[in-house]
Amino acid sequence: MAPASLLDLVAALPPSDGWGPSVATETTLDGVPYAPYSKADKLGRMADWTEGKDRERGGRQQYGNRNYRDQQVYGANQQNNPFGIIAAEEEATFSVVDNTRTTTRGRGFGRGGGTVFRGRGQRGAQNQRGGARGTFQRVGAGRGGQQQGYDNRGGRGGRGGRRFGYRDDKPQRNRDASIQVRPDWALLEEIEFTRLTKLSLDTPDGEDIDSYGFLYYYDRSYDKQPGAKTSEKRLNVLERAAYNVTTSSDPIIQDLADKDEGTIFATDTILSMLMCSPRSVYSWDLVLTKQGDRIFIDRREGSSLDMVTVNENAADAPLETSEGNKDTINSPSGLMMEATHINHLFPIQVVQESESAKRDMPNEHPFYNPAEETDPAASKAYRYRRFDLSLADSEEALHLIVRTELDAVVKNTISGEDQFLTIKALNEFDNKAQGSGGALDWRTKLASQRGAVVATEMKNNSFKLARWTTQAILAKADMMKLGFVSRVNPRSPNDHTILGVLGYKPREFAAQMNLNLANGWGIVRTIVDMVLKMDDGKFVLIKDPNKNMLRLYSVPNDTFEDEGSVMEKVEEDGDDE
Template identity: 40%
Template structure:
């Protein structure tokens, strides 16, 4: 049996006064090894650092975070004698990398690298500036500002759009207002004063709150007329202005909401301003963009709006008409359980025609504190329904539509039929990107009307190729101020825009003017137009709309 190797315990010198070897018993083990002095400025957080302190680290370390972390620190041993500093040999100094590419190719590569760096920095700056512009002075919240920058806002801005109305040669441009000048406006309109509620409305069907993808409900097309009379033709607004001389501005909630959400919208629109005496009327054109809610106007790319696609079911014009009809049908079906008669009769109903809308008239104080002459604004707002409670709450109901997710202008939306129950937050976030302008209009319209709750229904086509049959998959409820905050908008900035436009219009001479949202630039223009402009167009628009409604009724029959 072989002997096992022996093991000898090395000598251990005990130091009773502290750590390390004792001075009384020095050892000569390390006597021939050069000693490197230690400095408190040396970095000793790593075991070893093989980087030459005289060499640029950017060529070795591609990690930007490490470069920033190591910046300003002295490499371990960098202050030692020359014996510890690396010196290149003669062979290495004579070495050079051979580049077989031509001089022109090297210049192109350098330019490409520089271009990518500059474009990245400039893109970040432009994205930051645009985010500030889209916020409209968003002091409240900007949750979805990053989404707007992420999903190709440059492409949406570069898309060429058509104006809502063509400016004639006899129109005179008197003002041009950039959106950047409007984002810092702020005004507190205070609490509104209620004048009265007119017409009749229905009560909300609470069974609709339990809808889901598996328990959806078909929408019955409604032929109930719902008027949208301009402010100049509203007899109640005229009566309010006649009784109270302080009322100097008259408008409807659709027009005021569009002006409040001006900077969020991408599609073109126009508002007719009638300056009569010491009063200003904010009117709309019958059959114009104020009568329709655009679909995916902020998407990249938006739905096609060219003349060749005008009659296509997925074109911008047809989608807007489909969304309007879906909203009308949804309101009529969701509030059909019980009819409530309001304080006064509907001012637009007579024996021949009946209007099934309900209205709430309110006044807001736009007087400045230092101003001696008071200025009130009277607004006609809509009441879509009431809750079936002891103290009923006012509702604002709208339909958010999805047509065909594979069509141009769908905006990369998720399929609501398969994702709504599990990813409702992501779906709403996408809609806040693609329909930012429309949702902003709804939010401000509900705020102006004094609604207690916003009910948004998710409506899809029964068949993606058929735009006449729809199904509602569910509803989502918001408070108006909560919804405004989720959109990243500011109530005070919205009123600041209205205050500035009102002051500007009150300084104009008597006549007719047009406020236009430029279709391709972030600004609005104010034109002075001849008297009687749009009068003939209004009559033609009414006839066209009546013919279209008759065609729709014939199709439903």
């Protein structure tokens, strides 16, 4: 005897007088086929009155988004759905009458703003044309000055959304360190740039200790309208003796240290690197030596500290050849060599060399020896200045002595007094090449859009310009001259043309580029305090090549002194062979 079904057992039960409906004896399941079950089936809305209306408007279903998730029909994954309802022919003429005025409230760029986005359409969007490839959506003005739209992958863009195609696929650049950390170096401190930018120390204007060298007068003919054809002049190669002596090798600084004139000693190029370090991108290093209560901040031999970078702060900085850049002359190292060469020649050319008309400092040139040099000395004056870095609540004096440099002198047209200048040069390599940072064409835009050209340079070369401005303020220069030098041929880094020169007051230029000198002095004081707490020895401060961080290492005293002897020994061994 076959077992009874569940329905038969229920039907056999006696009727109950309790709560609930009475048990029916008839069933409606006879003849209905079994509906297979699929885990992919989803239960959505019981009724959707908007689907037909959206199809009528020409909208496009967004497969994969959250709206489509609730629009799947139960059992849709089956090939033959036994519960599918065939619409009657008369339903084709049925339409929903809706007189409600639909409005979309978008967010634009403030009052009256609007923009156009390209991408897949969104159902029911206003001012939208459906199509097979994509749609155009106009987003009008709204409150808050924000903008909200749809990106090209069907996702919701705008506030809080992901911006596809904008640095998502940009690989992380791995730059090389300026110096290799050795196993015997001890890590003392790691300082993030976010901490450095919060430091501040109000330091009074420095005082002059002494001045050396001489200065030629600036040639005012270079101050013609920048960008004009008549103001262009060829950059010439002039052989002049120029010096870049590090701190501990400077005889004047050594003499001041022996007289206890200060506690910290540095040059303006080294000090500006430390004061503007939060703006730096490339790796660099400084050597700090503590001898008793004195600290000497030096650059090591062979360091790129004095090299002039190009577009270091650009959003799309120049690529190295190892990163796929086939254009060697426009690589960071090639541009550095070119910019350094230009900044060596430009200050020499824009002065009038006349022995009868020049400004002599109280002391002779500290590094130039006429008996040994074959080339004449370049126009250069060295000011040794002292700054007080003492804290307000501290009785202990902490003085810093820095060697600053001046490049030329000019007569004031009103008062007739001499004004001291620092002279630097910005260089243009190719505004269409990779790494140009969106720079304008100087030959066509320097005369009409001078402000835009300078603003772009402030953005792409923030660190370099901050250092130059800091050096001018440290030297107490009256004016800073910026030359605009471009290649004669964008494919050749050898020939250049001077397009014009602009002059700025250092303090005003610092305010334009948001340069805070108090923050720089706070950074110097913080690093110095770290070293003063250590025992006598040698330390190396390195900027991490790929992170916004400084690292302070304690190194052996003979770290950089034995390299020369090792090289000489190798050469002698080679000669013997």
